[in-house]
Amino acid sequence: MELMYRIKEDILNNRLPMGVALRQVVLSARYGVSRIPVRDALQALKAEAWLVPHGKAGVMVPKLNLKEAEDLALMRARLETLALEFAFEHIKSTHVDEAYSYLSKLEASDLTLLERGELNWRFHCAVYQACQRPTLMRSIEVLNIQASRYLGFQFGPLGYHNHSQQEHREWLELITCREKAAAVQLLERHIMSAGKCLSEYLKKA
Amino acid sequence: MELMYRIKEDILNNRLPMGVALRQVVLSARYGVSRIPVRDALQALKAEAWLVPHGKAGVMVPKLNLKEAEDLALMRARLETLALEFAFEHIKSTHVDEAYSYLSKLEASDLTLLERGELNWRFHCAVYQACQRPTLMRSIEVLNIQASRYLGFQFGPLGYHNHSQQEHREWLELITCREKAAAVQLLERHIMSAGKCLSEYLKKA
DNA sequence: AAGCATTAAAATGTATACATTTTAATGCTT
DNA sequence: AAGCATTAAAATGTATACATTTTAATGCTT
Numbered sequence: 001m002e003l004m005y006r007i008k009e010d011i012l013n014n015r016l017p018m019g020v021a022l023r024q025v026v027l028s029a030r031y032g033v034s035r036i037p038v039r040d041a042l043q044a045l046k047a048e049a050w051l052v053p054h055g056k057a058g059v060m061v062p063k064l065n066l067k068e069a070e071d072l073a074l075m076r077a078r079l080e081t082l083a084l085e086f087a088f089e090h091i092k093s094t095h096v097d098e099a100y101s102y103l104s105k106l107e108a109s110d111l112t113l114l115e116r117g118e119l120n121w122r123f124h125c126a127v128y129q130a131c132q133r134p135t136l137m138r139s140i141e142v143l144n145i146q147a148s149r150y151l152g153f154q155f156g157p158l159g160y161h162n163h164s165q166q167e168h169r170e171w172l173e174l175i176t177c178r179e180k181a182a183a184v185q186l187l188e189r190h191i192m193s194a195g196k197c198l199s200e201y202l203k204k205a
Numbered sequence: 206m207e208l209m210y211r212i213k214e215d216i217l218n219n220r221l222p223m224g225v226a227l228r229q230v231v232l233s234a235r236y237g238v239s240r241i242p243v244r245d246a247l248q249a250l251k252a253e254a255w256l257v258p259h260g261k262a263g264v265m266v267p268k269l270n271l272k273e274a275e276d277l278a279l280m281r282a283r284l285e286t287l288a289l290e291f292a293f294e295h296i297k298s299t300h301v302d303e304a305y306s307y308l309s310k311l312e313a314s315d316l317t318l319l320e321r322g323e324l325n326w327r328f329h330c331a332v333y334q335a336c337q338r339p340t341l342m343r344s345i346e347v348l349n350i351q352a353s354r355y356l357g358f359q360f361g362p363l364g365y366h367n368h369s370q371q372e373h374r375e376w377l378e379l380i381t382c383r384e385k386a387a388a389v390q391l392l393e394r395h396i397m398s399a400g401k402c403l404s405e406y407l408k409k410a
Numbered sequence: 411a412a413g414c415a416t417t418a419a420a421a422t423g424t425a426t427a428c429a430t431t432t433t434a435a436t437g438c439t440t
Numbered sequence: 441a442a443g444c445a446t447t448a449a450a451a452t453g454t455a456t457a458c459a460t461t462t463t464a465a466t467g468c469t470t
Contacts, residue, residue: 021451023450023451023452024451024452025450025451025452033424033425034424034425034426035424035425035426035452035453036241036244036423036424036425036426037423037424037425039241039244039245039452039453040244040245040248040423040424041248043245043246043248043249043252044248044249044251044252045252046249047248047249047250047252047253048252048253049343055432055433056431056432056433057431057432057433057451057452057453058432058451058452067338067339067340068339068340070338071338071339071340071341071344072340074287074341075284075287075340075341075344078283078284078287079280079283079284082279082280082283133272133275133276134272134273134276135272135273135276135277135280136276136279136280138254139276139280139344139348143344226421228420228421228422229421229422230420230421230422238454238455239454239455239456240422240454240455240456241453241454241455241456242453242454242455244422244423245453245454260462260463261461261462261463262421262422262423262461262462262463263421263422263462
């Protein structure tokens with residue numbers, strides 16, 4: 001479904017208004033298709049919480065929300081450390097190499113928010129993959145995608161990017177040295193501190 | 206969306222074949238509607254992993270899968286203990302009373318699998334609710350609903366029900382006595398041992 | 411007979427048309 | 441003027457029709 005991704009992009013880039021009903025005819029005009037594919041996409045997006053009900057009929061982009069951002073960070077911390085624990089013994093140098101390749105791609109300065117979020121996920125994913133647990137991985141991916149609505153702030157106004165890259169490097173070093181406990185702990189700190197940073201920002205705004 | 210729930214029930218009760226493509230025309234005939242509402246429902250169910258792609262087009266009910274059952278138990282253990290930790294200080298006697306009421310309803314012997322699963326979730330939910338974290342709660346709910354495809358085995362052939370009820374009572378007592386660490390620990394054991402029990406069963410079958 | 415290309419049948423994907431529901435504008439009552 | 445009922449306009453929900461893609465059956469080549 002290609003349309004779904006176009007709508008996701010528009011949500012991530014704030015090109016769709018939050019908190020107001022999205023009209024099917026407006027969307028069908030906007031994306032140049034009829035209402036049927038629009039409906040298909042809206043149903044899927046609703047199920048993944050990209051959209052929420054607006055009144056008795058119709059959907060809207062949910063407003064950014066401090067508590068949701070916190071919850072996503074908490075859940076990611078719990079589940080990603082779980083994935084790392086299961087992965088640890090099976091992490092090969094190929095996984096680490098792949099992670100490094102995404103890390104260097106993240107150095108580029110001309111990335112869109114979406115590309116940055118995508119690369120960030122791929123980086124983590126390269127390591128977690130070794131856990132060989134598709135259901136767990138999918139859940140973590142869903143959380144990351146949902147979190148990416150908030151991620152924009154981190155890489156934008158907050159300038160959290162450099163600090164994050166630094167932690168990523170440390171993390172890969174710990175993994176290479178087989179320091180399991182330390183790597184798990186750093187990952188938890190990494191996710192939670194990014195979450196804290198973000199919730200501080202949202203409290204002010 | 207009413208149709209979506211009818212399809213979910215049919216999946217839970219194994220009234221739809223696993224691993225074979227579900228044809229839109231067949232479903233539209235089965236449920237007495239045209240293909241458009243069927244498509245809407247399929248899109249939503251696909252997004253929630255109730256259905257998975259089958260070939261280049263079309264969807265199917267995924268086969269029951271040992272690893273998925275394990276992953277769901279692991280994730281539930283991590284996230285439900287998280288919810289309990291946040292809830293703990295805010296649990297009032299009204300929450301516990303509500304939990305007890307679901308517990309006694311679970312004693313009935315003439316419940317369908319679906320009803321049993323629903324009451325089991327409501328029981329846990331009555332306690333977790335106190336955490337006041339809608340996003341976390343929704344994720345846990347989604348995991349429980351997905352796990353309910355496997356739950357049937359526990360309450361059916363495995364006769365796990367009595368043991369489970371016993372643990373539920375112990376748990377509420379620990380909560381009433383404000384034994385936080387013990388309550389969290391019991392919850393984790395409760396979820397994981399049910400998961401183990403189930404995966405043993407699936408290994409044989 | 412196994413494997414591949416071809417092609418007919420059947421499925422999905424989408425647009426249009428219409429029925430039903432929801433929204434919001436209007437006028438009425440207090 | 442505030443609140444409610446009424447009703448017209450606009451939206452959603454669904455069916456049907458058709459275009460496009462996919463599937464699988466058939467025949468061809470080796």
